[in-house]
Amino acid sequence: MLSVSDLTVRYGDVLALENLSFSVGAGQIIGLVGSNGAGKSTTLAAISGLVKSRTGAITLDGRDLMALAAHDIVGLGLVHVPEGRRLFPFMTVLENLELGAFGSAARNRRAEQLDYVFSLLPKLAERRQQLAVTLSGGEQQMVAIGRGLMSCPRLLMLDEPTLGLAPMLVEEIFRLVRAIRDNGIPVLIVEQQVVHALECADYAYVLESGHCVMQGHGRDLLQDDGLRRAYLGL
Numbered sequence: 551m552l553s554v555s556d557l558t559v560r561y562g563d564v565l566a567l568e569n570l571s572f573s574v575g576a577g578q579i580i581g582l583v584g585s586n587g588a589g590k591s592t593t594l595a596a597i598s599g600l601v602k603s604r605t606g607a608i609t610l611d612g613r614d615l616m617a618l619a620a621h622d623i624v625g626l627g628l629v630h631v632p633e634g635r636r637l638f639p640f641m642t643v644l645e646n647l648e649l650g651a652f653g654s655a656a657r658n659r660r661a662e663q664l665d666y667v668f669s670l671l672p673k674l675a676e677r678r679q680q681l682a683v684t685l686s687g688g689e690q691q692m693v694a695i696g697r698g699l700m701s702c703p704r705l706l707m708l709d710e711p712t713l714g715l716a717p718m719l720v721e722e723i724f725r726l727v728r729a730i731r732d733n734g735i736p737v738l739i740v741e742q743q744v745v746h747a748l749e750c751a752d753y754a755y756v757l758e759s760g761h762c763v764m765q766g767h768g769r770d771l772l773q774d775d776g777l778r779r780a781y782l783g784l
């Protein structure tokens with residue numbers, strides 16, 4: 551589906567990402583893990599067209615994304631839920647969700663997509679008239695993901711969805727990610743929660759200072775001594 555090859559991103563003199571190659575196939579959760587500044591968010595921003603100072607090739611089902619504007623990339627179904635929740639605090643849960651359905655295709659399917667989001671996230675259905683500012687951090691993250699789903703993604707990219715959440719909520723977010731994959735939407739997930747992300751991911755890439763230093767099946771990487779020392783302090 552999504553194929554990224556030799557992706558390099560520069561911010562002025564800063565080389566944020568160098569020659570990163572990976573792909574996301576149908577039915578997969580792909581993890582990108584690494585510590586602060588490794589280039590994880592940059593990777594997602596480059597794919598979704600938010601960062602233009604990039605070279606390499608990015609295709610979705612064979613279609614070149616490099617020349618497209620960010621809104622056209624969303625229109626093709628590549629949906630990016632950025633770091634931080636970026637909700638409209640004084641709008642309701644329902645209004646925030648509906649903002650996700652802005653493309654013409656998504657607008658036409660708004661009612662059915664809303665039913666789908668509420669079936670996946672019943673807590674949000676109960677709170678649909680509540681202002682976003684009054685939700686807990688975990689609930690806000692669910693709205694952010696729900697809003698991404700309202701855009702009718704063919705592939706969903708999540709940037710650190712568990713940031714700042716308590717362990718129980720972290721589990722809940724990863725359950726949600728699996729459910730989204732099992733419902734037919736592949737997920738590219740960026741995480742600093744290395745253990746959870748690797749347990750969840752079908753395949754994962756470890757980034758360090760803009761380079762991929764390791765890749766493999768999530769559970770295999772978790773067995774790797776080097777990785778355990780570097781990221782898990784074991």
Ligand SMILES: Nc1ncnc2c1ncn2[C@@H]1O[C@H](COP(=O)(O)OP(=O)(O)OP(=O)(O)O)[C@@H](O)[C@H]1O
Pocket residue numbers: 561564565566584585586587588589590591592593633742
């Ligand atoms: N807009 C920008 N201008 C200049 N440099 C940037 C910009 N955005 C990111 N960088 C730099 O690019 C590198 C990669 O940053 P990026 O945000 O992709 O890391 P990350 O892996 O997402 O980190 P974190 O886990 O902290 O979110 C860092 O060195 C960062 O300082």
Ligand SMILES: [Mg+2]
Pocket residue numbers: 590591592633709
């Ligand atoms: Mg980041």
